[in-house]
Amino acid sequence: MKSVAGAGVVVTGAGSGIGAALARRLTAEGARVVVNDIDAAAAAAVAASCGAVAVAGDAASEDGVAWLIGVAKESLGEIDLYCANAGVARPGGADADEVDWDLSWQVNVMAHVRAARLLLGPWLYRGRGHLICTVSAAGLLTMLGSAPYSVTKHAALSFAEWLAATYAHRGITVQALCPQGVRTAMLDAAGPAGRILLEETAVTPEAAADAVVSGITDGRFLILPHPEVARMYAGRAADPDRWLGGMNKLQRHVEAQHA
Numbered sequence: 155m156k157s158v159a160g161a162g163v164v165v166t167g168a169g170s171g172i173g174a175a176l177a178r179r180l181t182a183e184g185a186r187v188v189v190n191d192i193d194a195a196a197a198a199a200v201a202a203s204c205g206a207v208a209v210a211g212d213a214a215s216e217d218g219v220a221w222l223i224g225v226a227k228e229s230l231g232e233i234d235l236y237c238a239n240a241g242v243a244r245p246g247g248a249d250a251d252e253v254d255w256d257l258s259w260q261v262n263v264m265a266h267v268r269a270a271r272l273l274l275g276p277w278l279y280r281g282r283g284h285l286i287c288t289v290s291a292a293g294l295l296t297m298l299g300s301a302p303y304s305v306t307k308h309a310a311l312s313f314a315e316w317l318a319a320t321y322a323h324r325g326i327t328v329q330a331l332c333p334q335g336v337r338t339a340m341l342d343a344a345g346p347a348g349r350i351l352l353e354e355t356a357v358t359p360e361a362a363a364d365a366v367v368s369g370i371t372d373g374r375f376l377i378l379p380h381p382e383v384a385r386m387y388a389g390r391a392a393d394p395d396r397w398l399g400g401m402n403k404l405q406r407h408v409e410a411q412h413a
């Protein structure tokens with residue numbers, strides 16, 4: 155897909171932040187968009203702001219994903235592009251609650267698996283389909299202050315890679331949106347590490363949506379609103395110990411700021 159004009163699109167978690175900007179940008183580009191969010195009022199407001207259709211509900215549970223895709227198909231006909239964007243960021247390390255680990259796993263990973271399970275059959279039959287997973291630079295690198303986020307975003311990236319490697323020759327495009335900081339409620343709620351590390355270079359949700367539209371045109375797997383993330387990712391692969399040393403230096407910097 156080089157252009158989204160006329161395409162049937164679902165954006166999950168589009169009641170705010172990146173998803174809302176994406177829904178607005180894609181409708182402006184001529185797509186027919188379903189705005190999903192677990193927050194019904196937020197989904198309705200964003201849909202009303204851009205002439206999209208609101209379908210509120212949980213985009214992570216097995217039943218929720220099935221319901222969302224079913225209702226979206228009634229509205230759109232075929233789903234040409236599914237943006238698995240909903241995500242949660244929970245703080246903590248190994249000590250984070252079981253509830254937070256589980257929620258992170260359900261929303262950041264299994265939501266993508268469950269959507270792909272239902273979308274792939276029709277997409278493979280048609281010989282085309284497009285999935286954009288909102289991952290994070292944390293899925294390529296790490297996010298100090300949140301082990302559940304880092305681990306589940308790595309898993310989300312891994313699933314997207316696996317899909318792309320397995321189905322590219324059958325007309326399926328899979329891309330991973332991996333921003334660093336984006337000025338949304340999630341960044342506002344980030345702990346000290348998030349604020350210290352991400353705020354300075356944070357981009358607007360609209361800039362992230364611009365990167366997605368450019369990414370759809372160029373078709374590359376990684377969509378990077380912060381291009382410098384590519385260099386960091388390469389550095390991590392080339393010399394893991396040096397990269398870990400740098401991350402630990404940042405951790406000590408965060409701790410010093412809060413001493």
Ligand SMILES: NC(=O)c1ccc[n+]([C@@H]2O[C@H](COP(=O)([O-])OP(=O)(O)OC[C@H]3O[C@@H](n4cnc5c(N)ncnc54)[C@H](O)[C@@H]3O)[C@@H](O)[C@H]2O)c1
Nearest residue numbers: 167170171172191192212213214240241290335336338340
């Ligand atoms: N803000 C950042 O700095 C940043 C950076 C990298 C990646 N991301 C990723 O971008 C995505 C969007 O985050 P955001 O920054 O716009 O945050 P946000 O909190 O503004 O938006 C997330 C939206 O997802 C919704 N949501 C949560 N669980 C849901 C579920 N089960 N079903 C449906 N909707 C659900 C929330 O109600 C919310 O409206 C997330 O996947 C996040 O991890 C954000």
